[in-house]
Amino acid sequence: MAQVRNKQVLLKNYVTGFPKESDMEIVEGSITLKVPEGSSDVVLLKNLYLSCDPYMRLLMYKDTPVSLGFHYSPDSPLTAFGVSKVVESGDPNYKKDDLVWGVTKWEEYSLVPSAQILFKIDHTDVPLSYYTGILGMPGITAYGGFFELGCPKKGEKVFVSAASGAVGQLVGQFAKLTGCYVVGSAGSQEKVDILKNKLGFDEAFNYKEESNLDAALKRYFPEGIDIYFENVGGKTLDAVLLNMRSHGRIPVCGMISQYNLSQAEGVTNMAYLIYKEIKMQGFIVSQFYPLYPKFLEFILPHIREGKIAYVEDIVEGLESGPAALVGLFSGQNFGKKVLAIAPQ
DSSP states (O other), rough: OOOOEEEEEEEEEEEOOOOOOGGGGEEEEEEEEEETTTOEEEEEEEEEEEEETTTTHHHTSTTOOOOOSSOOTTTTEEEEEEEEEEEEEETTOOOOEEEEEEESBBSSSEEGGGGGGGOOOEEESSSSGGGGGGTTHHHHHHIIIIIEEEOOOOOOEEESSSTTTTTTTHHHHHHHHHHHEEEEEESSSSHHHHHTSSSSOOOEGGGOOOHHHHHHHHOOOOTTTEEEBSSSSSSHHHHHHHEEEEEEEEEEEEOGGGGTHHHHOOOOOHHHHHHHHHHHEEEGGGGGGGGGHHHHHHHHHHTTTTTTOOOOOEEEEEEHHHHHHHHGTOOOOEEEEEEEEEOO
């Protein structure tokens, strides 16, 4: 019964304001590579890739405003989505060496309830890291939010904020595959260039260089916006509402501009939801998990044929985790931030 090192990233205490690397700490414990005797609903995992996502900041509040089925507490490892290999299983649905993705912890090995495993990984002709992104939670988020709530039609005008992120880059490409005109916003000229030249957006702009977002949107959408995929909130949402077309749709995926504020910004143009009969709907990704097989049928051929590009920002090791997470809120990453923990 082998006992091995188990490096972990712990939350030191609940966080107010912008997170800092010092809000987390790296510790080295140990773990026995054995499922407890008689346990029929737990699985021991070796974590290979861990996802680093903006929603994790919301779980650092003492009274978190979101419900994802898990939360953070001081002196405990962060919880997130990840790609793992089964070391041992008490659940007959999983066996040694199965590759899975689901909810695990920021540590080298995790003993988790088998209910936290979302899906087995059957397609290994694509990078395993993709199951933290394009084939994982961000992918099904983009797919469900855009197609199920956005209800796109060929020729419609689509705006994506935080368009260079894990979800936004996919929404823009899904829009192009549907025959839509799509514009994205991002926080640097480098990101704007990649959106246009690598990811196929029709246009993109650096929101930090726009003193008047309303004017910027009128420049790119003189006839208005049919679908706004919302990732940032605040001033961007306020300007978008002025520029939506009648019967437009706003799937609300995230509001990253608000996560670190002690007082959220007010949105003053909400009345346009009435004037223009706009449908604005928030969602949690878990509502789309039943669509996952359909999603794979849709996206895997596009990946294999090179019709969808996906940009990852991979950093090595758990010790890189705190800086990677903090960096999400200053725009340091481009694409999907991933921690590579171990080779298979």
